[in-house]
Amino acid sequence: MEDPSVLLHVSGEVEQPLALTFGDLSEIDAAQQIGDVSQMDSQREGGAVTLAGILAMAKVRETASYITLHASTDDFHASIPLDAVREHAILIYRMAEAELPKEMGGPVRFYIRDFADCHTQEIDECANVKHVDHIEITLEKGHDNRPTDEEEHADLHRKQGE
Numbered sequence: 001m002e003d004p005s006v007l008l009h010v011s012g013e014v015e016q017p018l019a020l021t022f023g024d025l026s027e028i029d030a031a032q033q034i035g036d037v038s039q040m041d042s043q044r045e046g047g048a049v050t051l052a053g054i055l056a057m058a059k060v061r062e063t064a065s066y067i068t069l070h071a072s073t074d075d076f077h078a079s080i081p082l083d084a085v086r087e088h089a090i091l092i093y094r095m096a097e098a099e100l101p102k103e104m105g106g107p108v109r110f111y112i113r114d115f116a117d118c119h120t121q122e123i124d125e126c127a128n129v130k131h132v133d134h135i136e137i138t139l140e141k142g143h144d145n146r147p148t149d150e151e152e153h154a155d156l157h158r159k160q161g162e
């Protein structure tokens, strides 16, 4: 049986697939930790680790070109060009000493600050996937079910509000 304390899997075009618990995320090198996300974006709270730090641990292959963020809890997936986010994206995973609450997108939330408006470009606000449990690195674009028009987008937000 899979260890229930594992929050995040990293697989695909990597030399070292990962299965990370809250403890593992907390123990990542201090240079890759962002203690207070609100310092970089006043809309957001919590503590994070850089995507670059995770990719270095997983020894991502040079051939990798897409990153797919899977949230199995609510079946939401986004697949975006890796180069566009590898240096800027973070994974928010904590509130003080505890896991990031579900209401805030926890236990792990992918976050990019400089996103485009929803469904306008590959890197849009919708790509800020909440409840990410699997990061898959691939050669080509992977599964992506973000809304493609305003109506689908409105439906999704309505569902999330329920």
Ligand SMILES: Nc1nc2c(c(=O)[nH]1)N[C@H]1C(S)=C(S)[C@@H](COP(=O)(O)O)O[C@H]1N2
Binding pocket: 071, 074, 076, 105, 118, 125, 126, 127, 128, 129, 130, 131, 132, 156, 160
């Ligand atoms: N797992 C999951 N992540 C998701 C979504 C979702 O429905 N499920 N919606 C996306 C959309 S469309 C937007 S605009 C942002 C909204 O983030 P917020 O609720 O923190 O403002 O989350 C994105 N991440």
Ligand SMILES: [Mo]
Binding pocket: 118, 119, 125, 126, 153
């Ligand atoms: Mo969105």
